[in-house]
Amino acid sequence: MGLLSKKDAKLITDPLTDNNPITIQVLGICSALAITAELKASLVMGIAVLFVLGVGNVVISLMRNIIPSKIRIIVQLIVVASLVIIVDQVLKAYAFELSKTLSVFIGLIITNCIIMGRFEAFALGNGPWRSFLDGIGNALGYAVILIIVGFFRELLGSGSLFGFPVLGDAIEKTGVYSIGYENNGFMLMPPMALIIVGLIIWVQRSRNKDLIED
Amino acid sequence: MIEHIELFFKSIFIDNMVFAVFLGMCSYLAVSKKVATAVGLGAAVIFVLAITVPLNWLLDQYLLQPGALKWLGPEFADYDLGFLSFIMFIATIATMVQLVEIVVEKFSPSLYNSLGIFLPLIAVNCAILGGSLFMQSREIETLGLALNYGVSSGIGWFLAILAIAAIREKIRYSNVPAPLRGLGITFIITGLMGIGFLSFGGMLTGGDEEPSAAPTEQVESVETETTKEMNIEQGKSIVENTKTVE
DSSP states (O other), rough: OSOHHHHHHHHGGGGTTOOOOTSSSSOOOOOTTGTSSSSHHHHHHHHHHHHHHHHHHHHHHTTTTTGGGGGHHHHHHHHHHHHHHHHHHHHHHHHHHHHHHHHHHHHHHEEEEEHHHHHHHHHGGSHHHHHHHHHHHHEEEEEEEEHHHHHHHHHHSSSEETTTEOOOOOOTTGGGGGGOOOOOOOOSSHHHHHHHHHHHHHHHHOOOGGGOOO | OOOHHHHHIIIITOOTTTTTOOTTTTHHHHHHHSHHHHHHHHHHHHHHHHHHHHHHHHHHIIIIIIGOOOOOGGGTTTTGGGGGGGHHHHHHHHHHOOOOOOOHHHHHHHHHHHHGGGHHHHTHHHHHHHHHHHHHHHTTSSSHHHHHHHHHHHHHHHHHHHHHHHHHHHHHTOOOOOGGGHHHHHHHHHHHHHHHHHHHGGGGTOOOTTTOOOOHHHHHHHHHHHHHHHOOOOOOOOHHHHHHOO
8 A cells, every 4th residue: 555545645636636726726826827937937836835835734733723713814824924934035045046036926825825725624624644745735736737837838938948948049040940930929928827727727627527617 | 296106007007916917816716706796805905905015014114124123223223124024914914904804894884794704805815915025025115105006006906806707797698618617718818808908018117017117117207208108119129028038
């Protein structure tokens, strides 16, 4: 059976597909889409959320019996805010350029609905280990969407991945540019992130008819 | 005066909370099924932004900025509490939302009935925290401008949710492909509206869409009407430049 029982493994795999936080639960779109113009920023954002949600879920789950329900929102906000400050300081210390690109969006992880949503829906009612798995699963589901969007936006918008030109040189006209291909600068505009997510939803829901809304 | 007008229109149209930076998307998507509820939430957002942004401006100016603690005495001048911004801002927002809820319930039950259920939602609306964080990162200069920024970005958010709610009410009668129904089509429409809002880009600042546009704004507020017109011409080329820069 290995490390995880079947039920626990489901906690991780479900959010990746049929219960994806972005495309199905409609959570956490706020701080995500503006930074997906580059794959690298999307990846870092995914990792940041993975850390905050994994650790935060455990902390909340450990405290779940001593938090008075009236002030739980504020307690949750304080926990997330402290974790996000750690992420922010680490990024500023080790990846200053990237933290400039992400600017306020690291701070906005605090109000990322995925985090509050998972605290409310899962961590308050489950033990630390399962909460941890749930946090990891949901953060991965979130990161997957970010990476897909980031991949297409960077590839079609600047012809590169992680900053490396993979389609040849746009100025020297090598690679695919030699046959007249052009970068679509529009992919780098913020609205295209929304449209790509819309298309992902379209693909996902036509593959799984149960998810279709009335 | 001119910088107030400029900031006002800039925050409503060019840096629209929803279309330019995707803030408050969760409640934007969740509460936009009916126009009436959308108006309620939009009004609550304007209200809370108008209170929290100036308040956090004061906190930022007198507590958090590097050297902001000078008023306590010269030995505090080196302190930089900037790393505490997130926790201070979110604490202010959470308490203010709670306070506003209590005050409104006490003094205006009718307003409370229309806003009431939305107020708790707002504490975790990214648009509110985003307003404060952008206020900090754009280095807004005076309390008046901070108030202006809060109100006008609230109005921008209000317009966005009103528009999408109206569209969603209409689209119920259209034949949308089944897998796109509901969420999918809302995303795509929002994207299209965002593209529409991009065209406001050249309206005030000559197409300068840099997030840190505060210093250039000052320069341009001194410029005369004629240079403004020239800017619009330049705007087109600058928009194209920003495409590649972004």
